[in-house]
Amino acid sequence: MTKAIMIQGAGSNVGKSMLVAGIARAFANRGLSVAPFKPQNMSNNAAVTIDGGEIGRAQALQALAARREAHTDMNPVLLKPETDTGAQVIVQGKRWDTMRARDYAKAKPKLMSAVLESFNRLCSTADLIVVEGAGSPAEVNLRAGDIANMGFAEAARVPVVLTGDIDRGGVIAQVVGTQTILPPNDAAHIKAFCINKFRGDVSLFDDGLTAITAHTGWPSLGVIPWFAEAWKLPAEDVMDIASRRGGAYKIAVPRLARIANFDDLDPLVAEPNVSVEIIEQGRPLPGDADLVLIPGSKATIADLAFFRAQGWDVDLHAHIRRGGRVLGICGGYQMLGTQISDPLGIEGAATTVQGLGFLDVQTQMSPQKRLARTSATYLPTGDAVEGYEIHLGQTSGPDCTHAWLSIDGRAEGAASANGQIMGCYLHGLFGSDAFRACFLGQSVSSDLNYAADVDAVLDRLAAHMEQHMDLDLLLELAGPVGA
Structure with missing residues (x-):
């Protein structure tokens, strides 16, 4: 019973x-x-x-x-x-x-x-x-x-x-x-x-x-x-997202107004040699960040305007000029491109807006939402990556020729020619230990088994x-x- x-x-x-x-x-x-x-x-x-x-x-x-x-x-x-x-x-x-x-x-x-x-x-x-x-x-x-x-x-x-x-x-x-x-x-x-x-x-x-x-x-x-270890479990609410000081490798994450699927941050927060800094509105992106991670968004076009209103577009340009890395996931990936088109008004009024322009790709919104639990391959090393896709829109353009993931033989993601700026639609990829170690580099490597640690x-x-x-x-x- x-x-x-x-x-x-x-x-x-x-x-x-x-x-x-x-x-x-x-x-x-x-x-x-x-x-x-x-x-x-x-x-x-x-x-x-x-x-x-x-x-x-x-x-x-x-x-x-x-x-x-x-x-x-x-x-x-x-x-x-x-x-x-x-x-x-x-x-x-x-x-x-x-x-x-x-x-x-x-x-x-x-x-x-x-x-x-x-x-x-x-x-x-x-x-x-x-x-x-x-x-x-x-x-x-x-x-x-x-x-x-x-x-x-x-x-x-x-x-x-x-x-x-x-x-x-x-x-x-x-x-x-x-x-x-x-x-x-x-x-x-x-x-x-x-x-x-x-x-x-x-x-x-x-x-x-x-x-x-x-x-x-x-x-x-x-x-x-x-329960002192609650922070080690995936956060549910946007209000639970918090900066966490760890090692010298600093990841800056702008808190978008409509931030979504921020569980991408959980494995990074758990890394003992990584500091994750959540950047609130009104604050500049820090000049000493190694990586700026632009997370997912429930309203990409509105959050792109919010990003610019904070002056983060100017800060991101300076970060790139200093040699810092950038990763955009889902909505963040769309923002990094040259253009976002929403002809059917999926996110509000029908419009086309200029993206941040750091990746040579364009996104067109469409009403069909892609929902999939996904196994992928990280192309530079061949490591397996597990994650999920949950997004509206399709992204294409010249920088997609620098795809860095493969999903069932389909190229996924885009990157600048030098690999400094990257984007993809795959959420949850940092939960894969081998990929996370390769992406962050040997200077921040640890023996963290993220899934086992959560369990x-x-x-x-x-x-x-x-x-x-x-x-x-x-x-x-x-x-x-x-x-």
């Missing part, structure tokens, strides 16, 4: 994604078949699944934690922001529409059937489904038509654990206040609570646990201390959960699906 439990938060960024990953790995280590599920996610950091669709990167990490392949049923609705008020809506892995926030609010009820269909299908494959909410159920202004929190819990009849974040302060008010503001029927779905991100002696919060239980009647599943961190996260969270009680509280 399949059981399910839902982790909701008393606020955004309380660590729900990390808790679900740790719970999934802990129960997988106990011998259960586990699957993660998030009804609705909002992220431009997507992963390509085994069934050829896309889901939030956090659910792909949770699938890895559960030791199973990522599937579109794990995140049936994914919102990918394109502007401050609009987003591309992905349903069961495929583009459904592009909508403004107000229009999406009206459309949400139509998506519940797809959410439940994916959930029920996933339930048929596992002993335990660990569900992640979105934001907070206390946002009662969003309750009508909700598919992400209590709306889903009610429709699927899944018990809820409420998580508070003590690191930001006021956690007793977070948890008790959530119960106070929820309608009684919604509050009744919550069966227990836990406190996350504690620093110091957890026994100092014993009276806090007693106070929360006295006010709510909910049992505590525990106080989970801050080992997930095991340590699971042990952390076993030590500090009452997983036996959590499993007891999990409800049978459909009960």
Whole structure:
């Protein structure tokens, strides 16, 4: 009999994604078949699944934690922001529409059937489904038509654990206040609570646990201390991207306004001999960078204008003149070319704009999105590279004759004649250890096995959960699906 439990938060960024990953790995280590599920996610950091669709990167990490392949049923609705008020809506892995926030609010009820269909299908494959909410159920202004929190819990009849974040302060008010503001029927779905991100002696919060239980009647599943190795796991949210000081080799990464698929940075951040510096708007690209990496973008043309508005185009020209290397991935690759054409208005108004002009290639946007998990060959060395493609548009031009990757015999990428400036559509390529070592050079080589390191961190996260969270009680509280 399949059981399910839902982790909701008393606020955004309380660590729900990390808790679900740790719970999934802990129960997988106990011998259960586990699957993660998030009804609705909002992220431009997507992963390509085994069934050829896309889901939030956090659910792909949770699938890895559960030791199973990522599937579109794990995140049936994914919102990918394109502007401050609009987003591309992905349903069961495929583009459904592009909508403004107000229009999406009206459309949400139509998506519940797809959410439940994916959930029920996933339930048929596992002993335990660990569900992640979105934001907070206390946002009662969003309750009508909700598919992400209590709306889903009610429709699927899944018990809820409420998580508070003590690191930001006021956690007793977070948890008790959530119960106070929820309608009684919604509050009744919550069966227990836990406190996350504690620093110091957890026994100092014993009276806090007693106070929360006295006010709510909910049992505590525990106080989970801050997990110091969380930074080693792929980041989900753009707000989680941070500079990390390592060795002397410096990689500068401009934070684009619509940065997407920034998991390309994770293996580089993990390299002990590499420093990754995220360049915020208003700051120049550093003059001492060895490599400028221009990441992917959900809105390439808008982010190209943003890039220029920061003066980064001038800084990049100076970087190249000093002999620095440049790599553009996906949207960053498109920006490096001479021209981007969007005749159908895929990204907004139909337009053609001048690119940065550092690669002699041109891109034309088209409505067909390429989604593929990809095996490639790094042509200079013959090393195997694993990654994925997720992009709109086709790029061609003279510098494509200097392709540096091969995918099933198809040339991929472009480079300047001297190899100083490079671009490609393949995300995730730095996760391949041999390629990463060759690309960065012997001066920064290490013995890092990135995939194995991530897996080992997930095991340590699971042990952390076993030590500090009452997983036996959590499993007891999990409800049978459909009960």
